[in-house]
Amino acid sequence: MSATPPPVPIAPARRSWVERISVVWVVPIAALLIALGVAWSSFADRGPVIEITFDTAAGVAAGQTELHYRDVVVGLVEDVRFTDDLSAVIAVVRVEQDVAPFIDSSARFWVVRPEVTTQGVSGLDTVLNGVYIEGSWDTAAGEPRRAFVGLTNPPLIRPGEPGLELGLRAVGDTVLNGDTPIFFKGVEVGRMGTARISRDGGFTIAEAIIYEPYDQLISDATRFWDSSGFTFSIGPTGAELDFTSLASLVGGGVTFDTFVSGGTPAQDGDVFDVFSNDATARASVFNASDVDPLEVSVIFEENVAGLAAGASVDLNGLRIGEVTNLNGIVDEARFGDRRVRLIVTLAIQPARLGLPDDPTEARALAFLQERVAGGLRARLATAGLLTGGLRVELVNDPEAEAAEIDLTATPFPVLPATESDITDVTVTAEGVLSRISDLPVEELLNSAIDFLNAGTALVADQALQDTPEELQALLGDMRGFVGSDAMQNVPVLMEAALQRIEAVARQLEEDRAVERLIAAVDATAAAAAGVPELVTELNALAAMASELPVETLITELTDLVDAAEDVIDTDDARALPGSLAQALAELQATLSELREGGAVANANAAMASARNAADQVAVSVQDLPRLLERMNEVLAQTSTTLQSYDQSSDLNRSAREALRDLSAAADAVSRLARAIERNPNSLLIGR
Amino acid sequence: MQVVGMELPRKEDIVTARDIGVVGCQRCTKVWPLGTTRCTRCGARVISRDRLAYQRVWAWWLVGLICYIPANLYPMLETRTLIASQADTIIGGVLTLMGHGSYGVALVIFVASVLIPVGKFLAIAFLAISAQRGTRSPSLQRMGLYEIVEYIGRWSMIDVFVVAILSALVQLNALATVTPGPAALFFGMSVIFTMLSAQSFDARLIWDAERR
Numbered sequence: 038m039s040a041t042p043p044p045v046p047i048a049p050a051r052r053s054w055v056e057r058i059s060v061v062w063v064v065p066i067a068a069l070l071i072a073l074g075v076a077w078s079s080f081a082d083r084g085p086v087i088e089i090t091f092d093t094a095a096g097v098a099a100g101q102t103e104l105h106y107r108d109v110v111v112g113l114v115e116d117v118r119f120t121d122d123l124s125a126v127i128a129v130v131r132v133e134q135d136v137a138p139f140i141d142s143s144a145r146f147w148v149v150r151p152e153v154t155t156q157g158v159s160g161l162d163t164v165l166n167g168v169y170i171e172g173s174w175d176t177a178a179g180e181p182r183r184a185f186v187g188l189t190n191p192p193l194i195r196p197g198e199p200g201l202e203l204g205l206r207a208v209g210d211t212v213l214n215g216d217t218p219i220f221f222k223g224v225e226v227g228r229m230g231t232a233r234i235s236r237d238g239g240f241t242i243a244e245a246i247i248y249e250p251y252d253q254l255i256s257d258a259t260r261f262w263d264s265s266g267f268t269f270s271i272g273p274t275g276a277e278l279d280f281t282s283l284a285s286l287v288g289g290g291v292t293f294d295t296f297v298s299g300g301t302p303a304q305d306g307d308v309f310d311v312f313s314n315d316a317t318a319r320a321s322v323f324n325a326s327d328v329d330p331l332e333v334s335v336i337f338e339e340n341v342a343g344l345a346a347g348a349s350v351d352l353n354g355l356r357i358g359e360v361t362n363l364n365g366i367v368d369e370a371r372f373g374d375r376r377v378r379l380i381v382t383l384a385i386q387p388a389r390l391g392l393p394d395d396p397t398e399a400r401a402l403a404f405l406q407e408r409v410a411g412g413l414r415a416r417l418a419t420a421g422l423l424t425g426g427l428r429v430e431l432v433n434d435p436e437a438e439a440a441e442i443d444l445t446a447t448p449f450p451v452l453p454a455t456e457s458d459i460t461d462v463t464v465t466a467e468g469v470l471s472r473i474s475d476l477p478v479e480e481l482l483n484s485a486i487d488f489l490n491a492g493t494a495l496v497a498d499q500a501l502q503d504t505p506e507e508l509q510a511l512l513g514d515m516r517g518f519v520g521s522d523a524m525q526n527v528p529v530l531m532e533a534a535l536q537r538i539e540a541v542a543r544q545l546e547e548d549r550a551v552e553r554l555i556a557a558v559d560a561t562a563a564a565a566a567g568v569p570e571l572v573t574e575l576n577a578l579a580a581m582a583s584e585l586p587v588e589t590l591i592t593e594l595t596d597l598v599d600a601a602e603d604v605i606d607t608d609d610a611r612a613l614p615g616s617l618a619q620a621l622a623e624l625q626a627t628l629s630e631l632r633e634g635g636a637v638a639n640a641n642a643a644m645a646s647a648r649n650a651a652d653q654v655a656v657s658v659q660d661l662p663r664l665l666e667r668m669n670e671v672l673a674q675t676s677t678t679l680q681s682y683d684q685s686s687d688l689n690r691s692a693r694e695a696l697r698d699l700s701a702a703a704d705a706v707s708r709l710a711r712a713i714e715r716n717p718n719s720l721l722i723g724r
Numbered sequence: 725m726q727v728v729g730m731e732l733p734r735k736e737d738i739v740t741a742r743d744i745g746v747v748g749c750q751r752c753t754k755v756w757p758l759g760t761t762r763c764t765r766c767g768a769r770v771i772s773r774d775r776l777a778y779q780r781v782w783a784w785w786l787v788g789l790i791c792y793i794p795a796n797l798y799p800m801l802e803t804r805t806l807i808a809s810q811a812d813t814i815i816g817g818v819l820t821l822m823g824h825g826s827y828g829v830a831l832v833i834f835v836a837s838v839l840i841p842v843g844k845f846l847a848i849a850f851l852a853i854s855a856q857r858g859t860r861s862p863s864l865q866r867m868g869l870y871e872i873v874e875y876i877g878r879w880s881m882i883d884v885f886v887v888a889i890l891s892a893l894v895q896l897n898a899l900a901t902v903t904p905g906p907a908a909l910f911f912g913m914s915v916i917f918t919m920l921s922a923q924s925f926d927a928r929l930i931w932d933a934e935r936r
Contacts, residue, residue: 065786068786165807
């Protein structure tokens with residue numbers, strides 16, 4: 038048993054450093070080197086910091102929001118802070134080294150946010166991933182810049198983007214919708230940016246870009262027009278609905294065409310007019326002259342409606358230009374009051390003025406100056422009677438005060454104006470219309486309705502329906518009464534009677550019976566001495582007296598009285614007051630009914646008739662007093678005459694009675710006549 | 725020849741192979757006389773005490789530690805859903821889970837991703853230092869600690885597994901995507917390097933330390 042192990046040969050500790058150090062140390066050293074290398078390279082590769090100022094920093098977050106260039110991430114927002122006065126937000130962006138040299142003064146930055154417009158939806162990815170800052174710069178490295186002002190909206194034209202930059206100016210009533218596409222034959226070939234108002238407020242202008250290679254399409258003969266919306270027209274060829282495309286119908290758009298060839302290509306910065314529609318754009322090509330129009334302003338004291346952009350400017354009846362713009366102007370310093378005046382801008386085509394040689398703007402102005410010195414003035418005139426449109430007319434006003442074109446005025450020279458010649462049909466028509474409209478049509482209709490209702494009720498009323506008949510009957514009665522022979526004959530008879538009485542009286546007078554009697558008596562008294570003679574003479578006298586035609590006289594008187602009695606006693610005459618009363622009562626009833634019914638016209642007619650009748654009656658009756666007077670006279674004479682006769686004789690008595698009757702009857706008639714005379718209307722109105 | 729009895733060895737009684745002049749093959753465990761440099765059975769190098777082991781331990785340990793730093797600084801998991809994108813570091817993820825009230829999950833991740841790796845670093849460093857400088861702590865306990873470190877090393881990858889599984893499962897294109905962050909790589913490397921570090925440690929040195 039070997040108990041002792043052999044001695045262990047111990048090698049000397051003389052080993053190289055390679056053997057003493059583990060090779061594993063390479064690993065941590067490598068790791069450290071790698072870490073250091075990564076750290077250094079990341080530090081070295083770190084790009085510069087730029088600062089972008091925004092109004093608001095909605096959605097921009099430090100450490101998250103990226104900077105994109107052509108949709109590639111080229112930077113990261115490291116910090117978001119305010120400016121010193123809190124007026125804006127500064128986004129501090131670390132950009133990558135390799136793009137940093139390109140971020141020069143051409144760079145533009147804006148925040149891309151989700152946007153939904155009629156043109157479509159953009160920036161949808163930012164809904165999920167948050168907003169990002171889009172940068173755009175040209176492809177040439179320039180002087181580096183580190184502070185920028187961010188844009189509110191994406192720029193229309195990105196730096197370095199190829200395309201033709203134009204200005205589009207709205208003409209007339211064209212409305213420029215901002216940020217709309219520009220179409221050519223339905224293809225989107227460009228975009229129009231946000232429209233802004235020109236400095237003088239006269240028009241709107243928007244910048245636009247036509248992408249390459251479509252910029253070849255634009256020349257100075259190109260005309261733009263608004264293709265948004267649609268037009269609907271009805272003409273002889275039928276109804277027409279016209280819109281370019283549904284997209285431009287909804288979102289608006291501008292389209293263009295070059296109607297004539299041979300124009301020179303457009304340059305960057307050219308300004309084109311945008312017309313309201315195809316037709317005007319087309320017309321403008323052929324109307325336009327090669328020379329720029331002369332633009333002058335006219336200030337009119339009146340501020341009248343009816344003048345619009347596009348209205349013609351006439352000289353001696355020839356159209357020499359058109360109204361391009363009109364505005365109100367209030368300038369207290371210039372005019373001395375605060376009234377609103379109308380300032381109209383005219384575009385006058387020099388070629389239309391008939392200038393010799395080469396018509397230019399300056400020549401046109403000189404021509405106008407000369408003419409103004411000779412009394413040329415601008416005035417407003419009616420363009421069409423019915424439409425009420427106005428135009429501007431240049432007329433020679435020899436009585437005008439001396440004036441000249443104000444060349445110092447801005448933006449255009451000011452042409453002197455004179456009193457306008459406006460045939461204002463509209464005002465007259467308006468007056469008529471307002472009068473018509475002022476009519477109380479409502480009340481009238483209401484009254485008419487009431488009246489018709491009442492009329493219907495009235496007409497439906499049996500009493501009224503009978504009225505005409507009654508009235509007619511009444512009038513017939515009256516006419517019959519007035520026209521009756523008896524009545525007609527009353528005056529005749531009376532006159533005849535009186536004539537007879539007169540004849541008798543005359544006869545009596547002629548005969549001088551009384552004188553003779555007195556003479557006889559005197560003779561008797563003279564011959565009293567001789568009684569026998571006297572007796573004889575008395576006898577003779579008595580015989581003569583008995584032979585006097587007294588009986589005839591009596592008989593005739595009796596006849597007369599009888600005749601008079603007959604007249605008075607006729608039924609007609611007796612019934613006269615009754616009939617009259619009845620007629621008056623009926624009239625009264627009728628009139629009251631009429632008054633209730635309001636049928637005045639009929640009543641007037643009836644009254645007229647009645648008044649005629651009454652007049653006739655009155656005329657008839659007028660003779661009565663005279664007649665009666667004469668009758669009275671005759672009767673008085675008669676009674677005086679008769680008194681000398683035997684008063685107790687029957688004849689006398691009956692004659693006296695008859696005369697009394699006659700005088701009573703005459704009195705009655707005279708009372709009636711007086712009453713009628715006093716108040717003829719009583720015959721009609723019953724009072 | 726002294727025969728080792730079957731009784732439990734006491735501290736004084738522990739006899740190392742070196743003491744009795746032999747050396748064991750670390751791969752096939754065949755015992756060779758001291759001085760043998762190559763195991764003729766399996767061909768492995770035979771060495772009684774590998775003094776370079778300390779260097780390897782420390783080298784791997786250092787690389788592991790270096791890797792552990794970015795593993796905590798960079799995001800472990802990048803979750804990108806339709807509306808949001810989130811990148812969480814290990815501690816950040818733990819805090820987020822705690823914020824959501826998932827304390828259990830937070831605890832598991834915290835233990836697997838923070839406590840255990842840090843504990844391993846500390847344990848390996850302690851073992852190496854104690855073996856190099858000598859210590860009064862019992863060798864048996866240190867041996868146990870070493871075994872625990874070696875055993876638990878593979879489970880340190882639990883966080884990487886979670887990331888790998890999630891990344892493989894949640895790939896719904898735009899709706900939701902989970903991608904491993906750079907920290908996952910560093911964390912995995914850190915785990916690997918610490919395992920190498922632990923393996924590089926020559927456990928036999930534990931027993932020598934007490935002798936000094």
